[in-house]
Amino acid sequence: MENMDLNEQERNRREALAKLRELGIEPYPAALYPVNATARKIKEEYDPEKGNLQDIVIAGRIMSRRIMGAASFIELQDETGRIQVYIKRDEICPGEDKTMYNTVFKKLLDIGDIIGIKGFAFITQTGQLSVHAKELTLLSKSLRVLPIVKEKDGEVYDAFSDPELKYRQRYVDLIVNPSVRETFIKRSQIIATMREYFNEAGCLEVETPILQSIPGGATARPFITHHNALDIPLYLRIANELYLKRLIVGGYSGVYEFAKDFRNEGMDKTHNPEFTCMEIYVAYKDYIWMMDFTEKMLEKIALKLHGTTVVTIGDKQVDFKAPYRRMPILECIKEYAGVDVAGMDEEQLRETCNKLNVPVTKEMGEGKLIDAIFGEYCEKHLVQPVFITDYPVSMSPLTKRHRSNPALTERFELFVCGKELANAYSELNDPIDQMERFQDQLKQREHGDDEAMYIDMDFVRALEYGMPPTSGMGMGIDRLTMFMTNSPTIQDVLFFPQMRPKKTPGQENVGKKEE
Template sequence: MTNAQNTTPTVQDQAAEQAELSEQMQFRLAKRARLLESGREAYPVGVERTHTLAQVRQAHGHLEPGEETGQFVGVAGRVVFVRNTGKLCFATLQEGDGTRLQVMLSLAKVGEESLAEWKQLVDLGDFVAVHGEVVASRRGELSVMADAWSMASKALRPLPTLHNELNDETRVRRRYLDLIVRPEARDVVVKRARIIQTVRNVLVERGYVEIETPILQLVHGGASARPFETHLNAFDQDMTLRIATELYLKRAVVGGIERVFEIGRVFRNEGVDSSHSPEFTTLEAYEAYADQFTMAERIQEIILACADALGVDTIETERGTIDLRGPWRWLSVYPALSEAVGRTITPRTPVEELRRVAEEHEVAVDPAWDAEKHVLELFGEIVEPTLLQPTFVCDYPPSAQPLARQHRSEHGLIEAWDLIIGGMERGTAFSELIDPVVQRERLTEQSRRAAAGDAEAMRLDEDFLRALEHGAPPMGGLGLGLDRLIMLFTDLGIRETILFPLMKPEQD
């Protein structure tokens, strides 16, 4: 087995591969039949496994060549290497975490019939169970000298080899093969789990309560995005998959759960690229009596705790070194954009001038956009990609976040930030809008945009407004894209950080 390659197979290559695969599968199916005919199981309920391969390695890692321990173990694993000679056979077993261990089968120990069956029936990719003594081979390789073996699971398809390498697309489509072949793929799974557990631990230690909110929703909201639509037959009701968890979490805060969070999948029927997936995992957290500055402290604490869990302070990227322990600066949208384009941009800059700026900097804009939308697009295309170090981009125009409160001191702005690291948005937060009258005005305007054909505009959610009308405490809210956080710590695209990402169907 080898590391994945970036080659894309030709039609001829694929045809030859399928022909070879079909032949190999026929051989393996015949071996399966032979096992069953002989009264042996090809897929037993269980096997005698007294030790993992890692435990054997840990207990006997320093044997001298030819040394015998007198300890007998039962081990099991996938066969990833096999070499059969006359009276002695060698195989390497691999278990889930990638640990490998050699097993040896000799004519003297297992007998003629058992050794012959091994040679005839075992292929690369099979799971086998081996019982025997822990020894070191004559070359000093830690091994189990078998006195018995059995099939644990007969593989009918071959593993990737030098003659059948995994290209990038196949790795993602058939992630199970990627996990078998590449330690790097298994490492990403472990890192992802560690990061998500760390995020959860930080919030729980801060007194947050984890809850679950509906995935099927009558009214989608909490973000500007196109939803997936479905139909609930039991109610004869059109519904959508959630695009965010925000509005239900805020309902919980209204109800008295003052610190609340959810880690879960959300779904947006939008484009797919190296940083966007139709389904992805988010953290959203809300805290009563907090504001955007409180939530900035929370996200910094979360990300630094993840860095500690992974043992890193800096992250190396193609664009430079990200220093997570350095200062996390604040950057206002309008002054930063003004500096980048060489002219003063304010909330009062007319849309015609913004169109000229876009043309000068070759930024594509829609003539129907208003001034605020132009500012957001210009900032995202010109300034955001330059922000390598952790930066809280703040002081947005109101349309950027319809659920954020107006700025306490700057007219025409809202209290919201996006955290940019490595030129990419990683999270967002605001001082939440809790005035039900203003919130109704904002959502009504969003609803008008939706009626005019804006597929990403929010809908008017009367039940959410009803909750606010009962009185909501001042609160801060935080959203963190966990896939993008994992991308940050692994320097990988989003398809590599999601174990089984959505893919187009394979073509025949």
Template structure:
């Protein structure tokens, strides 16, 4: 039996028609195909653990009521076999014999049970003649009738179905279930690492009057109660900084972020971000925090070495630091500085086949050249730092060079995984930066930040010096699992089927 994404519509409709008939037959017989709560004395895992020592062909003399999804079925004469599966992927064989359950119930089983159904089976726990731990049924009931056919276990599902019908993927593929467990473990480890440093986890608004904290295009919505235009947040930053101003010296949030931008193998319009802020810290303290978080996740998963298509990533040892301008200079074979004319930058772009918008200034051009030429080559963990000011309007000016800011991006495997700043706390400079951003927005830049007067008011009360981190949870999962962003998110945003 194959899954509906590979079946012609007529075949699918025919199979569903047969299953609907079986549902109707159960109801006509006074049997509920979707009972409220089937009896269960043991999970499948508990049966496996408690009766693991049964010898081949041995009967335990003990009984269990188990429930699971039918993922394999073989009906033959007077003895039927089925494999049940529960949520964690544990499987257990059940056997139904004419002698134990009688002709009527055996016939009902053959007539009504299909792959994908959830069934309850009660009986003695035995080891079959082939040594397979089993429940020899003395009764069974339907727990939930599946109306759509499932894929065969050996065939699986194609990549499109994996992300579009994740529930099917989870049913049949252990790797899909393991991805969910891995992501949960990574997120838990991030929290535990920050909690050890006395960080406090908080929640901040998703609906916001002013979008800020990043340069990104927001999703717009409307709050009817106030007749007010609102946006979904594009970052966690500004409210977390308000908390630090108020005296929560170490604060973090792991939350959903929404950016109305492109969709590809590394970007999703809805994703999960960690942001944390620490009073009296700077970008170098936050680099230590970032490294500790990532190494803790690596240790949880059992290895600090990651094999990828781009090469082996070794998380042990020192992580490199690379300045934006020196890194670009080395890659293109000529010196690039904050004073390099735009004509020279365009010439570099032409030689390296990098497309630049004619309206961009020199700083934006440098960022694009670095992103296209240098970043993909950085396979080992590298903190890219000493950015031009326009890269991060919320980072403080460099303590030594006013043409730079104190910010870094962590590149691993040729991809940005996280970022951090020595945070800008001077309300005068911050107002200048946000005012410039608002001018860009008024000129048609959909990604520019807006002027947030309440955030500026908070800074005017006196914010302590602080460092901050932004770390994409999805990209952290991608690093350790070698999958694209659609695989790392349980239910990713997808283009509607059939143009709906």
């Protein structure tokens, strides 16, 4: 990078870098640094009466500093939080040479630099728990200026909050916004809680292919790529359902996977082309059992994260305590749209959509027309967790027909705050019925629906060997994290969301002038 591309502060930092090396100080040392404490651990364990924690080794980033002659204070931030460090010239420079304090610390270190401190815990005269430094080590010199984020009385202001910069430069966002770090910690806790719940139920975590010759398991538009050695097209998976069900055929009683899925579709506040979906399949169960299983899991997650089942989502208080309401989709449409669509054919459904002012396209078949009415009139009313059940066959090509009504299927979708959170079935295990539904999907594709499913003959062959009665459920981890952390967009719960190309230059320098 040419110096003319740098602002004044960045040039000053590079000059400081050169001076550090002239002094024989390596700004990026390779050796292990023996950290034995964190900001949180010190705050939790220090007892002023005992005077413990006398041999502390901590490391972190300088977030603020107050230089006062021969003594100074800095605020050091690590993964767990911040703690004040007291630095006295004659303590870190006990001999005649005061270079480490007078030159290195006062003139060559900057906010954002990562340092190590060896010392002991104590309480200052103003009553603040701090670390008294006996030794200071530079661990990494920061060459860019951090945004200034101010905090007073627990309130953050002047935050690094521009969405464009936050998502493109998540590393900066994580440094200066503790609440963002906490969101991703909770995301990890959600996955860990789910994994524990599934393992306790006797299910096996598995991995299935991301590159697939036939994109199956969902109605969506796939990404396509090319395998050079085999000279064949391959697709990034849109779902892992069909592979997981092959494993049930193979003899496993329960399998699950946290899968990266990809759909070549639009981007908005709740959709990213790359996303994480958990799918689980359990033999000898049905969709009624899966409803019970799902609501108990969500109750467990809420309690783990919040200590209560009541979670704030936007301006609403949502209670994840089981059991949840259960409502057939046709009854839901009748209640909120005022029409009975049971038994309607495609032409009648189109007429109904026109009367209800529901936007439709000529490619939409019966299933998508019903879904359009449901989306327009019903979803917004489904705030508290509710299982919408018993979908028409045309909406559910992989679902077993309802045991008491063959026009319907044993399927549920879980809705929270007007959004689908989970989708589950009593799985279709009749290979002849499955083949007929694949053929119907093929007709829809020929009719112009590029999201209709492909025919997967190998999956049909697997079913022909016999799959036991099985219930399966898929849940979007990103959306679940949005709900459990009260995050308004999917971009807020993905470390590195997909972004549109930059339209304007000059976004490299995210910092402000240091104060």
